[in-house]
Amino acid sequence: MKFRVERDVLADAVAWAARSLPVRPSVPVLAGLLIEAGEEGLVLSTFDYETSARATLAADVSEEGRALVSGRLLADICRSLPAKPVEMIIDGSRVSLTCGSARFSLQTMPVEDYPTLPDMPAATGTVQSDVFAHAVAQAVTAAGRDDMLPVLTGVRIEIDGSSISLLATDRFRLSHRELGWDPRTPDETVAALVPAKVLGDTAKSLTAGSEVTIALAAGGSGEGIIGFEGAAAGGLRRTTTRLLDGEFPKVRSLFPSEHLTVATVKKSDLVESVKRVALVAERNTAVQLAFSDGLLTLDAGSGDEAQASESIEARVNGEDITTGFNPQFLLDGLTAIDQEEVELAFTQASKPVVISGAVTDGSGAPGFRYLLMPRRLLS
Template identity: 55%
Template sequence: MKFRVERDALADAVAWTAKSLPSRPSVPVLAGAMLRVSDGRLHVSGFDYEVSNQVDVDVQADADGATLVSGRLLAEITKALPAKKPVEIAAVGSHLELVCGTARFTLPTMPVEDYPTLPELPASAGTVDAATFASAVAQVAMAAGRDETLPMMTGVRIELSGEGLALLATDRYRLAVREITWTPGDPDFSANALVPARTLADTAKTLGPLGGEVTIALSGSGTGEGMIGFVGGTRRTTSRLLDGQSYPPVRSLFAPSYTSEARVPVAALTEVVKRVSLVAEKATPVRLSFSDDGLVVEAGGVEEARASEAMEATYSGDSITVAFNPQYLVEGLGALNAPTAVFSFNDPVKPAVITPAGDDGAVIEGFRYLIMPIRVGR
């Protein structure tokens, strides 16, 4: 194997592939990035039996072939190579030689024959706008759980029905729901899939800036034995599905109507919550008191440390004081992608819902963030 490739294209391809490689692989070859050259293209791939990544790059090939090297090491090297210079790579015996300008590296290779075969991409289910998909995933994935002992909560549920695509994630203390449209291959297509949140977030973040459309490929539905694939440009990712057969009916947490509503500037409230919570210990809630006079944000910490700050807010309903985890509140506000947050309440101890609104005050449909309040004494 011998080829020449542009430095930036190589560094970008290797970095994306290496990002998902396991830091402590069950077998050494799973820490490797597979470089395979054929028909004037370089295929860079990684696989850990759960997630596979592959990207194609145009190269000037002198000889086809394949080699397997440490993905993370190769990513660090290609990132540090001299800019705007082509990279010459050749497999020589049991080593890979990499030359860029006056920089030269020799890396040991691993047995190609020991590397597992990448899974086949499932059948295409439809396409979705790349930028819209990336934005929607970013809004939802942050609400997924991080407790690996509860794998179901670490996923993002994708609900596909006709031209509707819904993303849902919850860690039991909050719930994010984003609804967008997509183009199914079959107008009557319907399926649900529970995808690991981290994999989905990394994939969407990478494919979004490429523009165009993302192809969603799916096999199985709702079980851990299924697989989902995403293709955008020259990149593709496959991931096993989590078992979502017992996923809770989280939509029922949204009340049919609410008795109180507040409208608060997102940027101002975010700053106030961060400032006031400086006196609070980790996981200590902040209290939001809404009334006709506006909003007062308060927090208390150890050794009688206290903080409060008043700010403008438009409120309708009986006065109410509700307490939230400040991190969950700030993350929810950040996910709105809008200048105004609309809070809807029924009771201080029942879930509150935050939705985005534009400069004209109109609610922006499609995203809802439900957050569970924390019971506190005054």
């Protein structure tokens, strides 16, 4: 194996492929990054039996071959190299890397022990890359982080013709984002539960090109796989991951069809007010929100402890209402919304609020909705 490649292209691809390497691999070779030089250029791969990453980039290949080296070490080295072309060559059981006057020698791992990467399923459709990345970033806001409840650490992707719905919940909040896409089969309906962290990292990393290809193969129990492919500097990048096994809760019915009170507030004012008032809120206590007479009054703290109160303008349609929420969960939902004004829709104080961007251009329903459970207020 012998090839020459531009330093920035190599460093970016290595960093991308190595980002999903396991911290504590079950077997040593899974900490490796597979380097393959051949007719299609240079291919860099990582795989931990759950998630795979494959970056293809242009390189001047003099001799074909493959080698397995420590992925994190290679990423650290490439990041520190001078801005000059990089040459890599196999020298016995080591890989020699040269960049200008900098030279490194890396111990190889047994490439024959490295697992075979899964194939990319047949393409299901394509979606605009920046739109997809933004939609995923909104959806993962409500995804769970408790590995004891693995189903809730995923994002449910529902494909119905030319639309995609993204749903996530951690039992205390729920996010719902809809977007359009270009399906290969216009009348196809399919669903998948994708690990939220993998989905978020992948969508964010595939914005260099104009679109992302999504490939879904929903097999039997625990056998489903989803793949994402997009253009990047110097070539293509592809990620596959196993789907989560389990039944995602039926959460769509939690969004009420009618509301007794709807308040419209300037998002920036509400965000800053929540941040200030929450400074005196003790851990796991709520910030109180009281809507009345064109005002939203926020309160936190109680008894002999520090207290805070602040009022901001709000257009309130319906009955006055007083409720309370986890301030960080409230901020997470507000900051995920694009619009300058937000709507908070209530059925009653003890029921969840639905937060969305205020639609003023006649474009219909907002693309992102965030449902948040109330917290008990301290007396």
